[in-house]
Amino acid sequence: MPLNNVAVAVVNGVAPFELGIFCEVFGIDRSAMGLPVYDFAVCAVEDNPLPVGDGHFALTLPHGPERLEEADLICLPADREAATRDYPEALLGTLDRAVARGARLLSVCSGAFMLGAAGLLDGRRCTTHWMHAPALMRRYPRALVDPDVLYVDEGQIITAAGTASGIDACLHVVRQEQGAEVANTIARRMVVPPHRDGGQAQFIQRPLPRTACDTVGEVIAWMARHLDEEITVEQLAERAHMSPRTFARRFLQETGTTPYQWVLRQRVLLAQELLETTDETVDAIAGRCGFGNAAALRHHFLRTLGTTPNSFRRAFRGPRAVA
CATH class of the missing domain: 1.10.10.60 (Homeodomain-like)
Known part of the structure; x- marks a missing residue:
């Protein structure tokens, strides 16, 4: 399935930084630079307006969950209560149908818990932020959680670790679908490397001063x-x-x-x-x-x-x- 239509599923308590990653990579019109323009939407799947960033502010979004049904790529940002909360059955059904019709799903950080709740991590290698990895393993024991990598590409299911690795995973998807030149130009525009080596272990064991x-x-x-x-x-x-x-x-x-x-x-x-x-x-x-x-x-x-x-x-x- 080509990468043309991108939608973000936003739940209550979404982490604004992770939401911003998807908006930055897929939501900006860079046609003046010769880059593709995505049909991009941010969709509220619970309340609308919805609380953001531990309730410090609220967002009113122009789209509801129905917009996810037509997306080639559904993006799942982190939320603050992912390890303990339940997700709407309607959202989980949407994710399941998306995989069935050939769409790809991309989670960042604790967004992986949405995939786990939908049963889409069962038997699949995946990752999340190292702080959340033990909880993801406990809650979804059939998921093959690798806490030492920046992101995991399992075909239709892509999971990224922390915030910066969310950028890595987004650029990886762009590169796969539209080539190195497009991904590298977006990376240059964002002033980030098009690819980073290493894994989460470097951040766990040796935090930089x-x-x-x-x-x-x-x-x-x-x-x-x-x-x-x-x-x-x-x-x-x-x-x-x-x-x-x-x-x-x-x-x-x-x-x-x-x-x-x-x-x-x-x-x-x-x-x-x-x-x-x-x-x-x-x-x-x-x-x-x-x-x-x-x-x-x-x-x-x-x-x-x-x-x-x-x-x-x-x-x-x-x-x-x-x-």
Whole structure:
């Protein structure tokens, strides 16, 4: 089912930040940038007006639950009482029918409890915010909850962890349906990375101290501009005016990954974009991405994405694909 019609199901006590994620990714007209415009609606499924943000304010929404019946993608933001409350049977029936007709459902944070209540997590791998994962496991024991990932794509059911990973999951869906160029342009407009490595464990085990700014940001920007060159920790540490050991430790703290893994992932992402948007050969793309040759690109592409560069190109470019 193509991604044209997007609707958000809003229950009482919805978390405004998570609601805002869907509005930001799918609800803004970016046609002037050459991006698709979604038929977007925010739908009240309980009271209207409805309380928001622990009752600090209220929203009056233009659509009711009937609007969800025609959506290609139904978005489920978090709500404050998800772990203990019950959801309207009408909403749960709507979600069940949506899956039956081929629509996709995307939850963020505790929005996963709506999917669980509808029985749509049974036997499926899923995630939620690490704080809610134990409650989700207890309440829906047939759900295969993975608390250590940013999001899980199970085809028609996509679940995201915390707020930022909701952006990750939304961009993932856009990329799947409309390609890397569209997703990357939206990410650039939102001033967020098109893809983040890592999982929730980095936030659970190693919370970052509050700082006025990160200390490796300028080095990361330089790395992104020089992916086609050999990059060493020693070289990066010198740019950051640190010892290699201190730089490696600080980089891990601020990004959740190592410099090598960061560069490798960015090279694979660049290769994906070039495979999809250009007619350059795999050898040429390997050189532009810093892999050196097609064999190295194929090795890392297969290891990271589970497919080959040529298979990826055929899947995303169809008849336009070249070897």
